[in-house]
Amino acid sequence: MKDKLIVSVSPHIHKKDSVSKIMWMVIVSLIPAGVAGIFIFGLNALWVIILGIISAVVTEGILQVATKRKVTLLDGSAILTGLLLAYNLPSGVPFWLPIVGSFFAIAIGKQVFGGLGQNIFNPALVGRVFLMASWPKYMTAFIKPQNYDALTSATPLALIKEGKLLENISYLDLFLGRRGGCIGEVCILALLLGALFLFFKGYISWHIPITYVFTTAAVTYIFGRQGLLSGDWLFHVLSGGLILGAFFMATDYVTSPLTRKGQIIFGIGCGLFTAIIRLWGGYPEGVSYAILMMNAATPIIDRYTRNRIYGTK
């Protein structure tokens, strides 16, 4: 009886899951999308993924040793960053690109802030945006799906941006990933499988992804090409990196708001920025920029959506 009456400070309820278990679960949930990407784009995609992961892990190890911090290679966070970065690359990139990108993602996106839990921005997206700004020529050369040669093709979003009409690409093609794009973003079916797994395991909540996807769909529907309320919202949901970004990157625990209300604001903001960049911006795709911008807004959102402490006015 006596040892049941422990007086301690809050929090009183602990979850059994550790950070590293969650990280590994997210990695597992991303495997189907990777397999689909390798199937669609060929073995090159596998090498990009492997190089991205190795570079991220090596960078993390070196920096943690150099700064005399605890070496936490097995917590899976560096592996997850490398994996997500590789998923955000086209499969035909030169092999040094994922290495440089992962190095930048871990070194500048994460370790300069003090490591896991301290970073303001999603490290994988920092890496992607760095590569995009530095070597746009490689980052926008997308391999034609199921071609296995080095034939490149534009993504459906880039074609739309240029004002071209999309031919012979159906919603089913988009859903299964038969289109040009980044390794991990193309197969919506595989991504949704992973997301459902995370959702039912309770590792992600619906607040960010659903508000994100719905906001993007709503804005792209309202401001369609042929006047108001005529947009092809399903196309916008299924193309680009929206599903990958909404379910796996916007939901990053470190860089998204803590409260449910904050998460809804975060999701709506991401959706708005994505739609604005896609419809009126200079780039065909805006998911990574949208998430990074909302990452920057996260501290403010957290400040204004703080839960009322029970018993206060």
Added chain:
Amino acid sequence: MKKLFQEFLRGIVKENPTFVLVLGLCPTLAVSVSVINGIGMGIAAAFVLLGSNIIISLLRNFIPDRIRIPCFIVVIATFVTITELVMKAYSPALNRALGIYVPLIVVNCIVLGRAEAYAQKQTVMNSLFDGLGMGIGFTWALILISGIREFLGSGKMLGYTMIKGFNPALVLVMPSGALLVIGLLLGFFNILKNKRA
């Protein structure tokens, strides 16, 4: 003499305007795209700093305290005008590359900062060496930053291609690259400083 030498060295290392005092970042961020720009900007600012330090130090007993800032600005603006006219006459290309940042030396906080914090209280000799040291400190900082940016961002050094087949990271010649390089260098010099302390 030894003291004067210390005044001189202080601006170069211990109180480097860019890396230790973190002053004058606006021109540093804007013009450090190529080494030539960096050298030009550094020398222009060093000349203004030297001239304004000497004159303000000479006038330090005449300038009324309450209107000292306008007086400093008049002196500084005079030297900036000289610099700009000389630059326009002898190297118009550099003048075009630096653009608005040459006239903006007037409000460069290193120049005004040294006038306010140092020259108005010190002898002419001290101010001269302080201006010289600070000017050289600013110049080498600019050369270092612009060297890194030019080499990694466009694969060149002083306009010549260095390595064939090198894929430069374009982001470093963009504004975000300037912030990145300066931030990392600041961190690096802080590490050095803490090691020595």
